[in-house]
Amino acid sequence: MSEQDKTGYPGFFLTIEGGEGAGKTTSIEFISAWLKNQNIDFVQTREPGGTPLAERIRELLLAPGDERVADMTELLMMFAARAQHLESVIKPALAAGKLVLCDRFTDASFAYQGAGRGLSMKSLSVLESLVQGGLRPDMTILLDLPVEVGMARASGRGELDRIELEKMDFFVRVRQGYLSRAAGEPDRFEIVNAAHSIQQVQDALKAVLESRVNHG
Numbered sequence: 001m002s003e004q005d006k007t008g009y010p011g012f013f014l015t016i017e018g019g020e021g022a023g024k025t026t027s028i029e030f031i032s033a034w035l036k037n038q039n040i041d042f043v044q045t046r047e048p049g050g051t052p053l054a055e056r057i058r059e060l061l062l063a064p065g066d067e068r069v070a071d072m073t074e075l076l077m078m079f080a081a082r083a084q085h086l087e088s089v090i091k092p093a094l095a096a097g098k099l100v101l102c103d104r105f106t107d108a109s110f111a112y113q114g115a116g117r118g119l120s121m122k123s124l125s126v127l128e129s130l131v132q133g134g135l136r137p138d139m140t141i142l143l144d145l146p147v148e149v150g151m152a153r154a155s156g157r158g159e160l161d162r163i164e165l166e167k168m169d170f171f172v173r174v175r176q177g178y179l180s181r182a183a184g185e186p187d188r189f190e191i192v193n194a195a196h197s198i199q200q201v202q203d204a205l206k207a208v209l210e211s212r213v214n215h216g
Contacts, residue, residue, distance in 0.1 A: 008134060011094035012213065015105040018143030019175050020164055021153030022194040023201060027143060028103055030202050034209055035099065043093040046103035047081065051088045054081035062161040069162070071117040075127070078109050083131045091135070099213070105137060107181050112163065115177025116170050139212050141205070142182050143194035147171045150194075 016031070018024050028044070035042045048058040057077055061069070082105075093100045106128050113119050147168060154164060182189035190208045194201055 009091070009094035010097040012099045012139075013090070013094060013102070013135075013137045014099060014213065015102045015107065015137040015140045016143065017104055017107050017111070017140055017178060018194060019111075019145070019147065019150050019171055019178065021150030021157075022143035022145055023153075023198070024103055024143060026198060027141075027192075027194075027201060027205060028101065030205055031101060031209065034206065035101065035213075038214060040099050040213070041097070042099035042101050043089065044101045044103075045085070045089050047085060047105055047108065048078055049081065050085040050090075050102075054084045054088075057081040057084075062163060064162045064165065071113065071119055074117070075109065075113040075119055075124070078113065079127045079131050082106065082109075086132065086135070094135075102137075105140075106132065107137075107140060107142075107178065110181055111174045111177035115180070116166070116174040118173075137188065140182075140185075140189050141208060142178055142189055142191045143201070144175070144179065144191050145193065145195040147175055 014031075016024055016028055032042075032044055047054075048061055049055045057080060061074065061077055061081075090100050090102070109128075110121065110124055114121050114124050151168065151171060154160065179191075182191055190212065192201060192204045192208070196204075
């Protein structure tokens with residue numbers, strides 16, 4: 001990790017992205033264990049959520065209900081939770097020189113609300129700048145797999161949340177949104193094939209972490 005990264009903070013901002021059933025929870029557990037083994041001081045968090053207020057917004061966002069949540073409402077709630085998360089958790093940790101391990105961040109908004117919902121990418125970029133300023137992740141690991149495989153895995157986990165109940169074509173657009181983001185920022189993104197076995201995925205994660213996080 002460099003002493004002063006491009007976020008302007010001495011810490012290192014690592015985000016994990018992926019569609020439904022990509023195995024983010026298992027992968028984050030592996031990454032967390034690896035960081036502990038390397039004696040790297042880190043904070044683990046998630047989006048939407050990460051603070052008591054942001055977690056309450058998460059509940060409102062994901063709980064199925066009778067009232068349809070307008071697409072723009074969903075987007076603004078995501079960024080409202082993110083603003084609180086940044087000020088309360090992410091920025092203080094990065095300022096203290098810690099690594100922040102975050103389950104999803106703004107790339108998810110571009111994928112789900114942008115590509116998935118069809119909201120303006122320009123509007124998303126405006127919100128990103130308004131809420132984050134120049135702060136961006138130092139590295140993003142994208143767990144990628146075919147939508148059919150991911151949805152089959154997700155359906156076996158139990159009750160689905162409001163967004164997981166969307167139709168297949170929505171998640172196809174989400175995946176393409178993620179891949180477009182990765183293609184546009186190849187220096188930041190590392191794509192891991194999440195359709196492989198858990199061992200293969202973890203081997204790939206270890207290789208990425210050793211080359212990018214533990215460098216220097």
